[in-house]
Amino acid sequence: MPSRLLTPDFFIDAPDEVARRLLGKLLVRKPDSPDDETTSGRIVEVEAYFGAGDPAAHAYSGKTARNAVLFGPPSRTYVYLIYGMHHCLNISCEPEGTAGCVLLRALEPVTGLATMARRRGLPSDASARLLTSGPGRMCQAMGITRLDHNGIDVTDADSLLTVMEDGYGTPPMDVTPRIGIQKAADRLLRFSIQRNKFVSKG
Incomplete structure (x- = not known):
């Protein structure tokens, strides 16, 4: 099946969906x-x-200059920096005016692995799992920063970042609590493809 762009309607639902x-x-x-x-x-x-x-969400206390994209239209990127050094990529959900997002935590590399390794400061033949397993590694490997990529519409063909459907289908998934948070840490809101070796450990 040829790859096709997702549409904004794909992102208009609740973040868990x-x-x-x-x-x-x-x-x-x-x-x-x-x-x-x-x-x-x-x-x-x-x-x-x-x-x-x-209470674990950046939008919990309301709209600010930092998180404004979360209150805008769905399908927009929300990129932020943690620990002053690692970028994280989210995509906004819900109708405009209602905050919600999905954090992308890990990818299975498909194309451009040598470029990913270079961006990560690794040898060109580095293990693929070292490239995009974990949100900080993923953003570094993909060259994603808040300065250059915050607020991008991932359903616009002209965007630097897009999300595509290629017929992979609905994979079996694990559902577990979110990682690295202290508030609402028991909620089952982390989703991962079962037995995929590129899922981050946690």
């Missing part, structure tokens, strides 16, 4: 220059975050 549907889709990062190459990976691990009812 969108998170489940994102598993198996392709995240595609266009090159910055003619000398660069496209990098892409299959989404194998995600987490859902809601708004006012989710």
